[in-house]
Amino acid sequence: MVNTLLLPELREMLADDNQAELVEFCNALNPGRTAEFMEGLKDREIWRVLQFAEPDRRAEIFGYLDEERQVAMLDQNDPAEVAQLLEEIADDDRVDLLQDLESPRVDAILPLLPVDVRRNIQRLRSYAEETAGGLMTTQVAMLAERLTVREALDELSRQSDELETIYYLYVVDDDNLLRGIVSTRQLVSSLRTPDLTLGDMMETDVVVALVSEDQETVAEKVERFNLLAIPVVDSGRQMLGIITHDDVIDVVRDELTEDAQRIAAVEPLDDGYLRIALITLSWKRGLWLTILFIAALLTAFALLHYHDVLEQEKYRWLVWFIPLIISAGGNSGSQSATLVITAMTGGEVHYSDYPTVIRREAVVSLMLGVFLSLIGFVVAAFIAPSVQAATVIPLTLLSVIVAGCFFGASLPLLFKRIGLDPAMMSNPFVAGLVDILGIVIYVNIAKVVLG
Amino acid sequence: MVNTLLLPELREMLADDNQAELVEFCNALNPGRTAEFMEGLKDREIWRVLQFAEPDRRAEIFGYLDEERQVAMLDQNDPAEVAQLLEEIADDDRVDLLQDLESPRVDAILPLLPVDVRRNIQRLRSYAEETAGGLMTTQVAMLAERLTVREALDELSRQSDELETIYYLYVVDDDNLLRGIVSTRQLVSSLRTPDLTLGDMMETDVVVALVSEDQETVAEKVERFNLLAIPVVDSGRQMLGIITHDDVIDVVRDELTEDAQRIAAVEPLDDGYLRIALITLSWKRGLWLTILFIAALLTAFALLHYHDVLEQEKYRWLVWFIPLIISAGGNSGSQSATLVITAMTGGEVHYSDYPTVIRREAVVSLMLGVFLSLIGFVVAAFIAPSVQAATVIPLTLLSVIVAGCFFGASLPLLFKRIGLDPAMMSNPFVAGLVDILGIVIYVNIAKVVLG
Numbered sequence: 038m039v040n041t042l043l044l045p046e047l048r049e050m051l052a053d054d055n056q057a058e059l060v061e062f063c064n065a066l067n068p069g070r071t072a073e074f075m076e077g078l079k080d081r082e083i084w085r086v087l088q089f090a091e092p093d094r095r096a097e098i099f100g101y102l103d104e105e106r107q108v109a110m111l112d113q114n115d116p117a118e119v120a121q122l123l124e125e126i127a128d129d130d131r132v133d134l135l136q137d138l139e140s141p142r143v144d145a146i147l148p149l150l151p152v153d154v155r156r157n158i159q160r161l162r163s164y165a166e167e168t169a170g171g172l173m174t175t176q177v178a179m180l181a182e183r184l185t186v187r188e189a190l191d192e193l194s195r196q197s198d199e200l201e202t203i204y205y206l207y208v209v210d211d212d213n214l215l216r217g218i219v220s221t222r223q224l225v226s227s228l229r230t231p232d233l234t235l236g237d238m239m240e241t242d243v244v245v246a247l248v249s250e251d252q253e254t255v256a257e258k259v260e261r262f263n264l265l266a267i268p269v270v271d272s273g274r275q276m277l278g279i280i281t282h283d284d285v286i287d288v289v290r291d292e293l294t295e296d297a298q299r300i301a302a303v304e305p306l307d308d309g310y311l312r313i314a315l316i317t318l319s320w321k322r323g324l325w326l327t328i329l330f331i332a333a334l335l336t337a338f339a340l341l342h343y344h345d346v347l348e349q350e351k352y353r354w355l356v357w358f359i360p361l362i363i364s365a366g367g368n369s370g371s372q373s374a375t376l377v378i379t380a381m382t383g384g385e386v387h388y389s390d391y392p393t394v395i396r397r398e399a400v401v402s403l404m405l406g407v408f409l410s411l412i413g414f415v416v417a418a419f420i421a422p423s424v425q426a427a428t429v430i431p432l433t434l435l436s437v438i439v440a441g442c443f444f445g446a447s448l449p450l451l452f453k454r455i456g457l458d459p460a461m462m463s464n465p466f467v468a469g470l471v472d473i474l475g476i477v478i479y480v481n482i483a484k485v486v487l488g
Numbered sequence: 489m490v491n492t493l494l495l496p497e498l499r500e501m502l503a504d505d506n507q508a509e510l511v512e513f514c515n516a517l518n519p520g521r522t523a524e525f526m527e528g529l530k531d532r533e534i535w536r537v538l539q540f541a542e543p544d545r546r547a548e549i550f551g552y553l554d555e556e557r558q559v560a561m562l563d564q565n566d567p568a569e570v571a572q573l574l575e576e577i578a579d580d581d582r583v584d585l586l587q588d589l590e591s592p593r594v595d596a597i598l599p600l601l602p603v604d605v606r607r608n609i610q611r612l613r614s615y616a617e618e619t620a621g622g623l624m625t626t627q628v629a630m631l632a633e634r635l636t637v638r639e640a641l642d643e644l645s646r647q648s649d650e651l652e653t654i655y656y657l658y659v660v661d662d663d664n665l666l667r668g669i670v671s672t673r674q675l676v677s678s679l680r681t682p683d684l685t686l687g688d689m690m691e692t693d694v695v696v697a698l699v700s701e702d703q704e705t706v707a708e709k710v711e712r713f714n715l716l717a718i719p720v721v722d723s724g725r726q727m728l729g730i731i732t733h734d735d736v737i738d739v740v741r742d743e744l745t746e747d748a749q750r751i752a753a754v755e756p757l758d759d760g761y762l763r764i765a766l767i768t769l770s771w772k773r774g775l776w777l778t779i780l781f782i783a784a785l786l787t788a789f790a791l792l793h794y795h796d797v798l799e800q801e802k803y804r805w806l807v808w809f810i811p812l813i814i815s816a817g818g819n820s821g822s823q824s825a826t827l828v829i830t831a832m833t834g835g836e837v838h839y840s841d842y843p844t845v846i847r848r849e850a851v852v853s854l855m856l857g858v859f860l861s862l863i864g865f866v867v868a869a870f871i872a873p874s875v876q877a878a879t880v881i882p883l884t885l886l887s888v889i890v891a892g893c894f895f896g897a898s899l900p901l902l903f904k905r906i907g908l909d910p911a912m913m914s915n916p917f918v919a920g921l922v923d924i925l926g927i928v929i930y931v932n933i934a935k936v937v938l939g
Contacts, residue, residue, distance in 0.1 A: 065693065066693045067691065067693040067694070067695060067713070069695070069712060069713040069714070070693060070695070101712070101713070190676060190679060191679065193676050194676050194677050194678075194679040194680065197673055197676055197677040198677070203672070203673050203676060204655055204672075204716075221654070221655070221672060221676070222648055222654050225641060225644050225645050225648055225654060225672070226645050226648040226649065227645075228641060228642065228645040229645065240518060242516065242517045242518040242521055243518070244518060244520065244521070260734075260737055261520065261552075262518070262520040262552070263520075263734045265655075265716065265733070282716070282733050282737075283711075283714045285737065286711055286733075286736070286737055286740060289737060289740055289741055289744075290711075290740055290744065290834070293740075293741065293744035293745065293748065294744065294830045294833075294834060296744075296748060297744065297747055297748040297751060297826060297829075297830050298826060298827065298830060300748060300751070300752060300826075301751060301822050301823055301825075301826035301827075302819060302822075302823060303823050303826060303827060306827075309831065309834075309836045310827050310828070310830075310831035310836060310837060311831070311836060311837060311841060311844060311845070311848070315848060315851050315852055315855075316855075318848075318852050319852050319855040319856055322820070322823050322852065322856060323855070323856050323859060325823075326816075326819055326820060326823065326856055326860065327859070327860065327863070329815065329816075329819050330812070330815075330816060330819075330860050330863065330864075331863075333811060333812045333815040333816065334812055334863075334864075334867055336811040336812060336815075337808045337809050337811070337812050337867065337871065340807065340808040340811070341808050341871060344808070347807070348804065353799065356791065356798070356807050356810075357788045357791040357792050357795070358788050359807075359810055359811060360784060360787040360788070360791070360810060360811065360814050360923060360927070361781075361784045361785060361787060361788050363811050363814070363815070364780065364781075364784040364787075364814070364818075364919070364923065365777075365780075365781060365784065367815075368753065368777055368780050368781075368919075369773075369777060371752050371753075372752055372753060372754050372773050372776075372777065374752075375748060375749060375751075375752035375754060376749065376752075376754060376757075376761050377761070378748075379745045379748050379749060379761075380760065380761035380762070382745075383741070383745060383760075385760045385761060385762060386761060386762060390762060393762060394762070397762070397766060397769075400766050400770075401766055401769050401770045401773065404766075404767075404770040404774070405770055405773060405774050405777055408774060408778070409777065409778065409781050412778070412781065412782075412785075413781075413785075416785055416788065420788070420792060468815070468819075472811060472815065476811070
């Protein structure tokens with residue numbers, strides 16, 4: 038039935054209140070796929086379909102819907118049904134969802150949740166977003182080191198419905214201090230020695246995240262050590278929870294998207310591009326656009342400053358090449374800045390590589406500069422009053438491209454060095470600097486060549 | 489001992505050939521951490537330390553070293569030792585490493601490997617890079633559906649050293665066709681019903697990757713369905729291997745880094761920024777820089793075209809604002825393009841959202857345009873011959889900013905629509921278009937206002 042199922046049929050089942058088929062629809066497919074099939078339905082239709090699934094299945098399917106729809110459904114449906122659903126959702130996701138609801142709504146839902154769930158919410162809410170604490174789930178297997186392989190498997194089997202991941206067991210002492218870690222892989226390979234204890238087999242050198250640690254540092258550790266999950270501990274090494282690999286992919290995606298936005302001089306958006314309020318979007322763009330604008334205003338003053346020179350007959354043609362010169366410097370600079378920033382985010386380039394970076398940029402910018410200068414020279418030769426005069430253009434282009442690459446590559450490293458976000462500060466700075474510099478270089482080269 | 493271990497001590501152990509301590513160093517720590525501790529050693533010192541580890545441990549530690557060092561070590565050491573190491577490395581990583589070695593070196597190593605390993609290498613090499621086949625490992629548990637929970641666990645336990653991941657079991661028939669999937673979590677929760685068969689418990693609606701599928705599509709599926717691994721099948725649904733979550737993080741990182749580079753008009757680098765040959769780097773940058781340069785040359789012709797107008801006394805001051813106007817249009821356009829491109833990569837914006845995007849950009853660009861125009865007007869009022877004349881500047885800025893946002897938001901969607909990579913084509917196009925357009929708009933508004 039299911040593969041050929043279309044929206045009209047799903048709607049018909051709802052209209053007929055066809056319980057048997059709706060229950061089958063909720064159970065026959067992979068929960069992610071069930072969610073995908075319902076994408077064309079209205080929020081309230083999806084909610085009705087979900088009521089035909091068992092509570093844990095319902096929470097699973099719900100988890101695969103768009104975040105926006107999830108929030109809308111929690112906002113609009115019966116608080117008792119909402120509470121029942123929330124109880125089944127993984128605790129880290131639950132807290133994130135509640136954070137997106139208005140507080141009167143949250144106040145209506147919270148009292149309907151069991152007291153232990155409520156306490157868990159309060160605890161998780163106390164950690165800052167974008168830290169390890171803000172990402173972690175507490176639904177993790179913490180076991181004592183005296184348990185044998187057989188006992189540990191039994192315990193896992195008992196708890197497995199409650200746990201976010203069962204692929205690592207965390208071995209803790211009576212005070213919940215983290216002592217070591219055993220992977221389910223180790224447990225399974227030790228099935229033939231069922232009396233071995235967790236203490237015997239645990240790995241004691243565990244890579245951990247501190248609860249207050251920045252989420253990007255945590256993601257880096259998980260990537261570096263190829264982990265499925267990382268335990269989160271407080272400063273006294275008490276085990277608080279874990280962060281799982283899927284949350285890490287989200288962090289990596291967010292981090293790199295933010296980078297790309299910052300490079301183009303947009304303050305990273307906290308929300309989707311289509312969802313964010315227009316006034317917020319204007320603010321996040323306007324901030325940098327204004328800074329860039331003020332930098333560009335300086336070019337007007339620079340040109341004003343040189344107007345005596347530029348209005349002389351023999352200099353007048355220079356004006357036609359101003360946009361070309363400024364854009365050549367800006368474009369080569371933003372290439373260098375972007376390459377250095379992405380290489381820094383990828384962990385490839387560090388401040389100690391500064392001399393290497395500059396040496397390489399020098400070579401590349403000379404090659405690019407010479408090539409573009411030649412094109413520029415050919416064109417200028419036709420437009421300028423004389424071929425000798427035309428040499429102003431290639432000389433300026435070469436200088437501006439080399440300067441653009443130099444500043445583009447240097448500023449991100451320098452900003453990082455003094456503790457600023459390299460992606461946030463560099464492209465606007467590079468653009469501003471190179472614009473002004475371009476004009477100054479241009480006029481001065483012209484003065485020398487044209488006399 | 490280990491936490492206080494410093495490089496000099498490690499070097500001393502090597503000098504003394506202190507076997508006991510070196511063996512302990514290789515085994516006491518998490519293998520990732522062992523690799524980290526050795527970062528300061530020379531390649532040949534690391535290789536010597538590695539010889540003190542058991543073969544499988546050695547391969548694990550080796551896997552955490554920088555890729556560049558891995559390749560260098562495989563290149564320089566005794567082929568027999570290299571072959572012994574390669575045998576223990578996961579098959580997908582092994583093929584990637586061999587691809588980085590020169591072919592005489594590969595020819596020296598291959599004959600030293602067991603025949604089944606050699607065959608495996610040949611098979612994996614036959615799949616294109618950047619496809620599912622190019623990422624997958626074949627070291628996966630494929631089991632028959634008649635196996636019971638107990639038998640399956642025994643089988644897993646027997647195979648577990650060989651497998652890349654044991655967190656899903658893939659159920660196949662006698663022809664290796666994929667029938668379903670059982671997670672180790674299900675297996676563990678079914679420990680109390682040990683006679684259940686895999687066929688009874690398997691999930692038959694499995695999310696799969698086709699062997700020829702693009703790696704970005706595969707990564708999207710893994711993210712969307714929160715998988716630890718995805719099975720790779722051929723067109724007849726024969727099971728070939730799996731792709732694990734750590735390879736997916738790498739794909740996501742590469743994809744987004746490429747996006748950021750394309751947005752800044754650099755052809756994505758195939759290699760690290762510090763490692764890539766300078767001539768290749770110049771080519772990858774020069775290609776787009778030249779296209780941008782030629783677009784910018786058109787501005788010179790546009791200005792030349794208007795030179796009769798611009799050289800008149802009452803128009804002459806307009807020249808000072810040319811860089812400002814061009815950069816305002818270009819910057820707002822590149823903001824819009826970057827936001828739309830990142831939202832498309834994140835799966836948020838599709839072509840069907842075009843009307844929404846344009847409506848939103850219209851509002852935002854008007855707000856930004858009005859604000860920046862006001863600043864521009866104030867400055868122009870001081871510089872222009874009269875306040876009335878100064879109105880040319882805000883009118884032009886507003887038009888150029890609105891045009892920049894319109895083209896910036898439209899082109900990526902349009903490019904995607906006609907099958908081009910939106911990130912690759914849009915920023916250069918936006919910049920080029922807006923530069924020329926800016927000059928045309930500027931001169932024409934000036935003609936109307938100044939008469």
